[in-house]
Amino acid sequence: MDRINNNTGGIIYLDAPVIDNHNGSTPMFLQLAYTAPHAGNVRASLQPPPAPVEHAHIAHSDRRLYAQMVSHLDAAIGKVVKALSDKGILNNTIIIFASDNGAPTLGQFTNTGLNLPFRGIKATPWEGAVRVPAFIWHSSFKPRMWDGLMHITDWLPTLLAAAGKKTALNIDGKNQWEAIKNNKESRRNDVVINIDNMENQAAYRLGDYKIVVGNITGPKQLHAGKMYLETKRDYRPPNYFSTVKNSDVARVLEEHGKILNENDVYSMRERTKINQLDSVQDAKLCVPTPERGCLFNVHCDPTEEHDLWDEKPDVVLLLKSRLDSYASQQEPRSPTKVDKRSDPANFDYIWKPWLSVPPERNSTREDEGKRDELIIDASGDDVSSVCTDGKPHYNTEFLVDKLGDIIIRIRWPRSAATGR
Template sequence: MARGPVCNWWRWWILLSLLYGSVTSYKRPNIVFIMVDDMGWNDVSYHGSDQILTPNLDALATRGAVLHQYYSEAICTPARTALLTGKYPMRLGMHGFPLSNSEDRGIPLTERLLPAYLKDLGYCTHLVGKWHVGMSRRQYLPMSRGYDSHYGMRGGFIDFYTHDKVEEMPNGRQFFGLDLYDNEVSQEGEERYIVDALTDRAISTIQNHNESCPLFLHLAHNTPHAGNEGGLLQPPLYSSVKSQHIANSNRRLYAEMVRHLDSSVGRVVTALADKGILQDTIIAFVSDNGAPTVGQFNNWGVNLPFRGKKQTPWEGAVRVPAFIWHSSFKPKVWRGLMHITDWMPTLLAAVGGEIKKNIDGVNQWDSIVNDGKSQRKDVLITFEDGNANAYASYRLGDYKIIVGNVSGLSNGYYGADYIINKAPPPDYFSAIRSSEVAKVFETYGIYLGYDEVQKMRKACLIQQSDKVQDLIPCEPTPSRGCLYNVKQDPTERHDLWGRGSKITAILTSKLRALWSMHVRRGPVVIDERANPMNFGYRWMPWLNDTVLGDNQTTTTQNGQNPFLELSNSSASSDRTVASTENKNKKCYPKIRYYCFLS
């Protein structure tokens, strides 16, 4: 389809329309929100690395607003909960360890989610990909929470080719079944690589979209997350390998997955342009958390120069790639503090709506558009009240505090050996100029220049102005935390706990107040009735919607407490359970904090 240049008057009209919903003939923009799974800071080339090239992402980022101080949650389920509710997951009992497919828990039904608010504004809402915030009852499923359709997986990880999910049980058993659905219909005959299946559905959703309603397309890839536990990474087998310059063989597999993901983004942008709606579309891209560089579900992603990995309180777990694009944007690297909870009020503001209920997210739209100051001064970064490790991290201004017990977590700097090349990588600028997104831009008269691209990449580099490094990196204990100035010391190498007593006291007090508000999650309660063997080896809801018990979580606020002086009440034992619906429970406190319902 031929596309003419974007005229200046049109760009200003769209910008004014987005900023002021009262314009008489205002048409709400479409939204495409792309969330990827377990991608590290070092795994997009617009952050400065040439090892894994992401030319389509880079083209969008270069012409959009890169969110340089964007924080997510440290792991899957909490991140998706925060995105959809605008609330810290700890307020809903959705923090900590991600949901099992066999667990009767989900975002409480008292919560209205982002797609429901967008439907109120006339949007057609579609989820393509990963859900992972509740599937034990049909009331928890996407089409009961505001989406018009859902194609994808209801739980967390799956095999990239068979689309089966295997859950390892602490008693040695396995639950095994298909987890790929088109609304209510299981997809037994689907043989496509999962990235292709999701991308194809996203494209067909765009192509078939009725423009009488604006489009909200939530594309939630499960890539580059590893497949079933213990398996190898699963890149597209039919694709020629483009990453032979990478020395580490597992990192090469990871690079192929990321490359295919980048191609998916290019295909989606091309589909929007072919439909004639790209210029009316807001595109957001984020990772749900940092990469699991080592340990369980290791995918060989890299979070350097940040410390830590997925499911830790360190920057490597929560400081993730993110940007937002619209044709009216002046390109920028926005350095304001932003959290994943901010997406709900920000996107609603962008399309002329608002949310009046009390949430943790703040509206950042005007700040991003005008390159202004963040509307957020602080953020609860991580929160875990599990019995093995209880810890929390919180940022106020430039300072970040971590308290609790992180022993046994991955507290180091990982992946330096992964980013070694054995040969020169492909030419970066040639890759970005030949990307699908760049080609689409050229049809609008927009050409990416070498200096423009390199200026953006340079602005995205992490600057470590504090040159002091502790000989022994701080690791918080129940009696002593860690304090960092993450503006000067984003890599968390210089602990200030003993030097900033006033700052420490302020942040500890703020974090203690937040801790007192949390809803206790309880242990993971596995229900034998969820076994896919009972449903033809398909993962399906297994409980009656009309029996909803105690809102899936206990309302006690005890739990393990990283603030020893906060409460005199004893921490709840490993045998605390999360529901009173069935008291015949057998717990395995030393094995991944599991209980069984039988």
Template structure:
């Protein structure tokens, strides 16, 4: 797909964006495509032979694998960060994701990525999940920069009825949660993943190629359903996963397989319209899997979704464009970086006062990233936080031990071998399309090398609880995650200088937080009031009845060493300033002082 030449005779990128709960794929055309995925070990390009994701893998092997990509630990937080380029804690969207019956959304004062792109001439479309506010109309996608919206507004939805069930103060709220723009869709049938894919493909086929395109496809798969049935894969995906022994894991794999097929179909549609060559595809996860929730697997990473561990926040990510030399990028990348990075790729200006960093040069030219640290997450409702600086990561607060282990080993059991990886890869739709359209051929030897390089070194073999660090109010945990991504070896006492510095930086970020109020269900949201459809229920002009909470105490006691460190910093800073002041006064100062004495 090609856009109209700009004043310099160059073509601006179109953006197709596909988002899946397992991974977000963004395509910038230039097109941007974003997909959202789940667990680290749920894609086969990370080395797993259990769940095959050949279409996603082809993108990875022909593009840049972002090996140290951080999202957030919950869906609303990750999505708000992607759309705004800001840490969720500045928006009040951190911690627990927004309830369907909660009056909350990304503040309307914030400009979102689709609005920036629309101002650059892009046609903007969202297909699938929103989950950053719907209680008021001005929170909805078509009020925030998307020209069209087709999908569901909350965290999950039933894959066949498109209904959402939520418990509200002991009452079950249930109703349709599927829309085209502002109107409920009542005559649709079929599996959710397939109907969302069909809509994305049709938008590509109907697109005016003289205009740039931003298509954001945000699948539910492989998230659990929003009704009373949790895992609902298409029936035709079950046979190919018959080798998986665990029943629920097999169902989960079916959802992942349907997601991978969707990626292949969308790539084929781009090629059909001759748009693929000028497309940027970004594929990222919104957060890690919940091993006890949807049977995803984060191994060898530690922890589950909704924790500060790597298994929750370090996510699957890749970028593809025809101009990218295949590589594994080991530099730190954060979900807030997509807004400035994609605006840069599209030729737009970078907004000020955001946390994201433009990494387009890092991706395309191999430039050294300007990002040397990242606030991984702050959760003031649950009382914990994580911060990374260089090679090191600090975790503080009250973290659930049950979700802080290494779950998922039992999910890896197989009854027999799966299909040969090489055969599955070469037969995939993406592989055939790339070969026929762009003359891009997979080199099997280099693919296996890249695949092995993308595996994380497992430095722990499911250590017992007493052998790993769990933070307390008196002491946090410090890991050198560049060498110990499984967070097995605590360095808190061995690296006190690093602990003091990072604790101080994290304390500072904590004080900048816009506190997250406790989720509060509103009985006016009950779909039964509106013919069992989840509509917005609060007038835009109604004041938010919610006094701003004070920032809660930082979840780590101040130690004597930390206080001494602060004092030393301030004294040294004061000393340096006095020294600089005297130095700058120069000869006039010497002359003035000399006049006071008679030598």
């Protein structure tokens, strides 16, 4: 398919009706990388389309502008869904909406976006930066919430599987299609969140546990942005269900026999809520250093308030070993240089790729068979867990973990919660 350079908002479908002109006998992959909710330059950070400012119930003026930008983004996506329906291909289409990272709540280029109740903002290792909202829709799916661990690299093999294809390449991504479609356990049990040699910080998740190490300080690592939650007493927010019911997407779905039920909508919304375990002050939060990091059970404690570093030394040792192994294989990050050819002014003021990158070659390790061995007795600390709400999660039973230069032998008990 030819690449179409789009403007902000939903203008692409006025300038280039790619869906309407698509040859229905061939598959279509369409990616829309919206810039609509992003901050602009310092003097005009938030730039919604010209229109009366809505969302009067929001007290903060910049937050109202941001809400208007997101509303226009939502309307633009509605036009995409309508175009797919008008073309007659909606029922054979998979629609994915996903954020690339958490909001920059603080800093020079803040857009007043919120990551609460999660901790941290964009460009930090905390959940507020790396745990993002997403949904996937297909006409055959029943509404539900899937909370499996997933990484952005998983989209490629997952979508290939959905199309009945697979890749023989040795890639990082995991095929999650069957897990998502059938509401099964994720095929992924770990994620390297970040290893930054210049900022001297790193984070890694294995099962339910996440380790954060390095030099991380300042307000960006807190639960930021509570001032943006303030509302005006004299104004009521719009009714959520009425807003959804009157959207383009709802009208299209009704044409396809899918009628929204108010109780179902609110029930689904309630199931996606994540609350803080308690109202601790940010001053009490664990702050990692190069000498001592932080360990969290992000299944039971997704807001990263309760440090387990001293309580679970075996889990700390395991996660540090894997993180160190990944770091030993990493190419150090070089200082950033500004390429003037990337200036958005060259592309109708849109951020977009400006260079062609050659494909990477797979490297081989000559010392693949030369590994040290580390034995850990973790019989008292499983990376699976049961929270206080009684919900079992990962039952990750490692026997031999061959990664990098270390063979790690771990003795895990079978999870009493899952019986596996």
